[in-house]
Amino acid sequence: MITIKEIAKLAEVSPGTVDRVIHNRQGVSEKTAKRIRGILEQHNFKVNRIAQSLALKKKYTIAVLLPDSDDENLFWKSPLEGICKAKDELIPFGVTVETFFFDQKDSRSYINSFKLLLAIKPQGVILVPTFKKETEELTNTLRQREIPFSFLNISINGYGNLSFIGQDAFKSGVLAGKLMGLCMGHKVDVLTVHSRPNLSNFNNISERIKGFDHYFEVNDLKNTNHYLELEDFGNAERVRGSISEILLKNPEIKGIFVPNSRSHIIANLLHGLGNPKPFLIGFDITEHNAKALTDGKITFLISQKPVAQGYRAIETLAKFLLYNRKPSSQILSPIEIITKENLPYADQKRDSLLSF
Amino acid sequence: MITIKEIAKLAEVSPGTVDRVIHNRQGVSEKTAKRIRGILEQHNFKVNRIAQSLALKKKYTIAVLLPDSDDENLFWKSPLEGICKAKDELIPFGVTVETFFFDQKDSRSYINSFKLLLAIKPQGVILVPTFKKETEELTNTLRQREIPFSFLNISINGYGNLSFIGQDAFKSGVLAGKLMGLCMGHKVDVLTVHSRPNLSNFNNISERIKGFDHYFEVNDLKNTNHYLELEDFGNAERVRGSISEILLKNPEIKGIFVPNSRSHIIANLLHGLGNPKPFLIGFDITEHNAKALTDGKITFLISQKPVAQGYRAIETLAKFLLYNRKPSSQILSPIEIITKENLPYADQKRDSLLSF
């Protein structure tokens, strides 16, 4: 690997001048700049990122705003894990990552945490835009202060975000539909169990349902889709009642689709209702879901490499701050099909050369 | 992040002494060593990998021995891609990666390429142990010279390799069986199309078939498995003849399993034989397979993140050489289920903070 010093010798200038050309800084005549650029290209010069990182002394702070993961909703543990991993790796780069949490069911906590976030004066922000209106406010502030920000996991358009890191929710629904169609055939009824639209993260959920239904429409399958809207997945008694009611009324229902990470709740209820091995498609590998999948109470889980999602969100933003590398506007996670058989191999940790 | 110099001040010694303690080098009395270790722990000191890499001047050469990818077998392009990526990133670490190829159908080329490989005196080797007997020879040489080596993609035991990077072939077969069982139901006949056992890479193929059959046995499904053994997937006329013959004889065959990356050949033949949308499970996302999947001629592809496989093989070996970090003996790739719907999101490139 050729160094700046060597390039300088070849061009008969000082290393400082080469440095200026590399970074397009002013203070070098067009004539010599051109010559140096030629030599750089000719020798395929690439900055040694390692030396660069060591020399760079600018400090950056990235702030993250994401839902906290209570016992009821374990999903957010995974992106957080990826975020923490990126955080560790970024320390020697002079990048600090600070995390702020909010309650998914309380938009005020979203606003409040954001205020705390602003107080640390971050140079970049990652956020999960759970609440639409409030997000408009927040992003206005960020744009005003010229703080770049990316959306994580939930995609909404027209807010001037640098990037979106997450899954194509609609397509993941389509895939769920395909699996249902392939395994259930044409004439069987299916049931979609979802929560109330006004709850958080609904953007993804509704897109999944749309995608699911879309598959049946486009492929002209003659299945009947039933829907069960629950107010609160946490209320076991009421959920049990609603489920058994709709299943009794529609005994021809054979396949069940739960487009959120609380699939295990439905799976375990069905088990209790005398259906130990239901055909059920759920979302996300949480601990509970993994257990239900292993026990055969869930057939398929659609997953999205949530750990990698968190990691990449930080990584791309850091790259933008450090090297001014603009990420693509959509960084789409894989849409993984997880069964009992391939679960042990899913969502592996990744580590980089710099991690321990 | 606390530095060596700061630790030295706290311990009232010189940075050099701290350095000696960190690397367990001799030349420091147990008393002061203990004191320094205490302070290191207390402040949770971690070496700055970036500064370390810059200071390290030891050069390493990693040699890779893998099958070349002709038009007939595109699979190996993917691991190579990952290897090249790792190679680029490793340059600033003083690690050079050299690749050597052999013909999968010619064990002599395996031996010959290995000789060339030895000539560059690598400090570490990655190899795809396609031929069993010959691999024994090669690994003997490597052990003799104390050159650490890892196996890529094909797993064979008892050769003293540092690590294996690849898929659990048996389990991937089990998963294929599961998908077949789920979609085909209990009474349908299925056909497994494979190549002759003496061909290269047979270890993986036979394990996949074993896994596939195992699923049906364990779950007591009453399907009948038919087998078609082809001498050469490349001979279109003969393959067509064999396929149409077995399908005519067994019209009840509804599902087809092709446990190798040439699934697209069978898929296209079936298309020609008047079965435009067969139920077919194949392996690996090659260009041809991806096309056939998109066209609906293949239902499922089982994939294994081959790009990541190549990358990780190099990465783990480099980490071992650079930092003496022993990888786990099995680095298992995910067993991915790929359909038309999630294909666009599969096997994404990954890049690190140090890549361009």
Added chain:
DNA sequence: AAAATTTTCGTGTGCGCACACGATAAAAGT
């Protein structure tokens, strides 16, 4: 007790780059 040896430790340099500072040369102003 002096010399020789070994143990224990400090100092200094360089890895490749970024960037501040100052020097020189060219252009503009007076």
Added chain:
DNA sequence: ACTTTTATCGTGTGCGCACACGAAAATTTT
């Protein structure tokens, strides 16, 4: 022709660490 301004470039230092070299102290040998 001289000063002032501006454009152009070179020099030097530090980022955190590894490692070679040598100095000092402790130990052994004579």
